[in-house]
Amino acid sequence: MSSESYGHAAEHAFRQHHFVNSEQQFDTSKLGMWLFLATEILMFGGLFVGFGLMQANYPEAWVAGHHHLDRIMGSINTVFLLCSSFTMVMAVHASSTNQKSKTVLNLLATLAFAGGFMVIKYFEYSHKFHEGILPGRYFSYAGGGPPEQAMFFGFYFAMTGIHGVHVLIGMILIAWLTIRAQRGEFSSAYYTPVDLIGLYWHLVDLIWIYLFPLLYLVS
Amino acid sequence: MSEHAHSSGARVYVLTLVALLILTGITVGASYINFGSASANIIIAIAIATVKVSLVALFFMHLRHDNPLNAIIFISSLIFLGIFLAFPLIDIQSRDKIIPNGLRVREQVAAPKQAAPAAPAPAAPVHH
Numbered sequence: 001m002s003s004e005s006y007g008h009a010a011e012h013a014f015r016q017h018h019f020v021n022s023e024q025q026f027d028t029s030k031l032g033m034w035l036f037l038a039t040e041i042l043m044f045g046g047l048f049v050g051f052g053l054m055q056a057n058y059p060e061a062w063v064a065g066h067h068h069l070d071r072i073m074g075s076i077n078t079v080f081l082l083c084s085s086f087t088m089v090m091a092v093h094a095s096s097t098n099q100k101s102k103t104v105l106n107l108l109a110t111l112a113f114a115g116g117f118m119v120i121k122y123f124e125y126s127h128k129f130h131e132g133i134l135p136g137r138y139f140s141y142a143g144g145g146p147p148e149q150a151m152f153f154g155f156y157f158a159m160t161g162i163h164g165v166h167v168l169i170g171m172i173l174i175a176w177l178t179i180r181a182q183r184g185e186f187s188s189a190y191y192t193p194v195d196l197i198g199l200y201w202h203l204v205d206l207i208w209i210y211l212f213p214l215l216y217l218v219s
Numbered sequence: 220m221s222e223h224a225h226s227s228g229a230r231v232y233v234l235t236l237v238a239l240l241i242l243t244g245i246t247v248g249a250s251y252i253n254f255g256s257a258s259a260n261i262i263i264a265i266a267i268a269t270v271k272v273s274l275v276a277l278f279f280m281h282l283r284h285d286n287p288l289n290a291i292i293f294i295s296s297l298i299f300l301g302i303f304l305a306f307p308l309i310d311i312q313s314r315d316k317i318i319p320n321g322l323r324v325r326e327q328v329a330a331p332k333q334a335a336p337a338a339p340a341p342a343a344p345v346h347h
Contacts, residue, residue: 027286034289038296045300052304053311059257075247079240086236089279093228202280209271213264217250218257 014190026192033196037203044162044207051155051214058148065145065152066218068133070124074216077120078208084113085205088174091181092198095191100184103194107178110201114171121164128153135161159211166204173197235278242271 019025055062091106132140135157139150177194180186186194246267254260277283282290 030286031288031292034292038292041293041296041300042303045296045303048300049304049307053307056308056311063257071247071250075243078243082236082239082243085275085279086232089232090229093232199280202275205279206272206275209268209275210265213246213250213268214261217246217264218261 022189026195029192029196030199033199037199040166040203040207044159047155047159047162048210048214051159054148054151054155055218058146058151061146061148062152062218065149065156066216068128068131068153069156069216071216073120073124074212077117078212080113080117080120081205081208084110084117085202087113088198088201091177092191092194095181095186095194096188098187100181100186103181103186104178107174107181111171111174111178114167114174117167118164118171121160121167156215160215163204163207163211166207170197170201170204174201231278235274238274239271242267242274 015022015025019028087106087109091103091110094100094102094106128134132142133153134140135154136150139153141150174197177197180193246264249263249267250260252260254263276293282293
């Protein structure tokens with residue numbers, strides 16, 4: 001009963017006047033998020049298409065380039081991102097059912113998995129920089145192989161780099177969510193930010209699900 | 220109303236995660252096996268990735284029980300991405316037959332110059 005009256009008050013606190021009710025407001029926000037995610041898919045799509053075309057043109061350079069990538073590190077990162085997606089959706093679930101401490105814990109777990117992903121990415125990048133594997137005209141690898149493998153690494157750094165930036169932005173957003181959740185700002189009446197950032201986070205995961213086999217598992 | 224959709228949520232999420240982790244193991248395992256050709260391996264890897272993406276979209280992103288409009292936006296972005304990929308691929312794959320002879324000679328002459336800073340560059344065009 002008391003939670004019902006709280007929900008009613010919260011509905012008035014969060015609903016903007018141009019929406020019929022808070023459900024319509026929630027659906028509208030979500031629709032906007034999905035439109036944004038569609039633009040994200042198309043932005044990464046350009047890179048995927050370029051990658052696919054060049055792979056069709058220079059298959060041996062792609063195989064040579066992929067031998068420099070560590071399958072184990074890539075697999076661990078895949079597991080980290082999948083687990084982070086799981087904890088994120090658990091946070092959404094907890095926030096929509098008024099479980100404050102569970103929301104905060106799941107958001108912190110998501111942050112931890114994302115941090116683990118970035119740490120492994122850092123080790124991978126620094127190892128490659130050390131070998132002279134750098135993007136574009138800075139490529140100075142002296143270990144031989146087809147010259148077009150420089151192009152493979154151009155794609156590698158562009159795709160994983162932009163993806164990594166998305167992970168970092170996601171971490172900032174999730175940290176912000178954690179603070180707000182800790183303050184008790186989310187409830188079954190209003191958890192839109194958790195839900196929308198959750199959608200964003202799952203998209204980052206989706207892109208990695210394709211990046212991982214295309215970059216690490218070519219053979 | 221949202222409680223209804225979420226009542227069995229946690230269990231579904233755990234099962235989804237388990238399925239995703241198993242599929243990741245399968246992809247990594249399959250990458251050590253040679254399925255006949257490089258493209259066969261890539262197609263298998265992409266097929267498994269697509270199953271994983273569907274699981275994330277349907278269960279983690281709630282598309283299964285959500286307003287279909289969101290799914291339409293998602294799927295239409297993928298369709299346009301497919302068109303974007305398909306037409307350049309068709310173009311590249313059929314390019315050999317399309318390029319006029321004159322252009323192809325110029326391309327062959329230009330190629331060794333680009334590729335080999337170590338090799339004596341002028342030698343290649345002379346042999347042609």
